[in-house]
Amino acid sequence: MDSVIPGPDVGPAVPLPPASDSPPPSGPLDMIVVGLGPAGAALAHRASLRGWNVLGIDPEPAWRNTYGLFTDELPDWLPDPPVETLSTPSVIGESEHHPGREYAILDNDALRNRFLTFPTINEAAGDIGRNRVRVNDEAHVADIVVDARGGTDMEGPVQQAYGVVLKDDAAPVWMDLRPLEGTETPTFHYQIPVSGGTLHEETSLIHQGPLPWSALRDALRQRIGDHPDTEVMASETVLIPMTAMAEVDSTGPVPFGARAGFVNPISGFSVATSFDLADPTLDALSLIIRGDTLNRLPWMALRYRLDQWLLSIGQQVLLELDAGKLPGFLEKVFTLSTAEQKRFLRLGDPVGTARGMLRIFLACDRNLRRSILRAVVSRSQR
Template identity: 35%
Template structure:
């Protein structure tokens, strides 16, 4: 990537002094922004990217369902594949869908942005064709896309997690876990719940992570660390204290569909799961081409998913394992539609309807109470295939 000291000027100029107006300006170089810039550059677009730390290495662990990944993504970014991950509510469920963990470094490197012009500055004001930077500079372009992610706020539910990376041999016999809600983490009765997420990072290492799916406020890192240590000790996995640590904290609310936002800021984060990278990668090429990535069906799915998050936030802690027991007994097609069908309105409605009907009565009443403000039941009936 090329750095830039043009940020001190009022406008971006080329070496001959002529004004330069790129086809696309991308604000933010996380996975969403970098994927968008990568696909735009691959299409021959002129691209300027703006980020306060463009050389920063990614350290988070990213994962997705294998069928979410686009064909243009190099296979080498997949570090590990779990053919049928396990999910636990109050009992075990096999998820009949391959799950992949990405190699973070290879993913970042693979999303090469070619000759894109990189401006090391912070975007403070974004308009459809103009960006004003913290330095006072202004950059204009054909399109401006905000891919800076979501800012934290006390009003927004968050997902938090605390994880450790351990040698795989120390986890012998531990199935990869998409989520495990069993109550062996030492949490007090009635405390905000959390689950164990356990996935291979490669052939030699596993990530073991205690996760608060969504909370307002969410569980703290210290709380999750204590629970993880308690849970692992109960399962005979001893920690030395020298393990590499992963901290996770991000909002699951606040993003919204629109033609000038991408990634979590643009509504691509699933509000009821916290996943966004698979959906973002899948849509990056269409977004780079200037296509409408938010047809009416996708906008309605986004609202239905937001209703699903409100339902999860309203459930008593002791009922969450039963809720996920019900979800993971749905047919694989219904699970996939809800988890990944961003534009699949019929599939999402069918999955949510089936889940609602299958829930025990007391959970149905709570879910209805949490979502009726959104007219959820009425919308489901109106849109039922």
């Protein structure tokens, strides 16, 4: 076929490097991190810089997906991460909005190499407990084990996207909210420069359980048309559980990142939160190792739990609004000031979330307000 959008079985255009193990750690282990995506690798990296004896375990030799964040969300310890591109994207709805926030696509290989300052095993882990992990037939023991393998609940609300990288220089757009004709499930278009081209991705912001991949491929085709294989540099599929923060089992590993529920229930972003919570989590783990309670974990603090509750109400609104109303509701987010947007989209700021939700509600018309109130009542009855 000479003009198709490749399916989800088409992998990255650039071959992944072969798996390789680092030299084994010497002496007793302070921490084992299972799952070395951006969240787990960042946590292990920060621990190694504290002098902790850390072991990382992950069968994947590279980060396969595209990771982006706003540069004003970077923690103080990572002011200059290696990036593929920087842009200042707009948002398009009934009108065009310019939040003015710089957006970075991370350079996966360079950042991963910067983070991996500790020994790693490129194998799948099994029998993961509070202090022990088995890899093949060998047990590895540490003072604490962290599970950072990502979210697992695919039956609840999920964010899902299908995208391709094209050799073009389209203007950066974080969300193109304009609805597509004949589609029952609302999607938006994400159009961001990456190395060598532009990532065009059609995203279902939130849906109860996964959609057929064909629905997103068809939506992307309607959005950008067909392109010859020679123009398609890579394809990408994304499926993110949008579940609440996890309870921590006192006998199991400590979750971190998306595994712990760091995914914002409205935006689906989690990388910036994981970076931001790396050091506070290590502070808490150092106390837990010495016998303190799990309540020390930063995301178990009242402000995070309150913010999750507020955002769960917003998530219910997103789930219940139909394709005709959702774009209008989302556009109201970008009528907030840049500072208000940042607070509203940042996990762990319940005051910013509450103010943003009130401002968005007041900006909606009467019909949309009724729909929002029905969703809030539905959420309160569950």
